[in-house]
Amino acid sequence: MDFSEPRYYNIFEELAKESNSMKEEIMSNSKSAAKKNRNSANGKKRVVLMVNTTPGSDVYVAGTFNDWNPNGEQLLDKDGDGNYSGTLMLLPGDYEYKFKVNGDWFIDANNPKFTPNGLGTLNSILTVQ
Numbered sequence: 001m002d003f004s005e006p007r008y009y010n011i012f013e014e015l016a017k018e019s020n021s022m023k024e025e026i027m028s029n030s031k032s033a034a035k036k037n038r039n040s041a042n043g044k045k046r047v048v049l050m051v052n053t054t055p056g057s058d059v060y061v062a063g064t065f066n067d068w069n070p071n072g073e074q075l076l077d078k079d080g081d082g083n084y085s086g087t088l089m090l091l092p093g094d095y096e097y098k099f100k101v102n103g104d105w106f107i108d109a110n111n112p113k114f115t116p117n118g119l120g121t122l123n124s125i126l127t128v129q
Contacts, residue, residue, distance in 0.1 A: 044089040045128050051075065051084050051099050051108065059084040063097025063126070070100050096123035 049061050059075040065088060066072040075084035096115060099106045107114055108124040117123045 043091050045092065047088045047090050047126065047128060049075065049086055049088065049097075049099075049108070049126075050110070051101070051106075052082050053084065053101050055080050055082045057082075057084070057102050058100075060100040061086060061088075061097055062100060063095050063123070065090055065095045065097065065126075075099075090126075090128045092128050095126045095128070097126055098123055 051059060051061075053059060055077060057077075059077070060071055061073045061075060062068045062070050073086055073088065075086040077084045096117070097108070099108065105121070107122050111124045111126070113125040113127070114122045115125055
């Protein structure tokens, strides 16, 4: 520590910094709470879907929740380890879905619930409570 030059402590400057920091935290928490209340008010639930595949893949999930849009909901591999995930906000009910990995369709291997579809293959079933 350098004691050669006096350092003046300005209590008002420190209080202003602390006040601004608290203001930012309160605003952030208010926005999160408002978003959470908006989602719970409209009855939607947060659902996380995950799939493990080759790192660097293009991974999407499609189903009755997005009219089977094959590029509507992209799953991300945040760590580059092949574990892809995505979050959906869905109303309670049953949904059919599949993963699309590099253009090929797959059911959810981690979900034992599935049903035949009109194409001669299977769809995974997601139940949101």
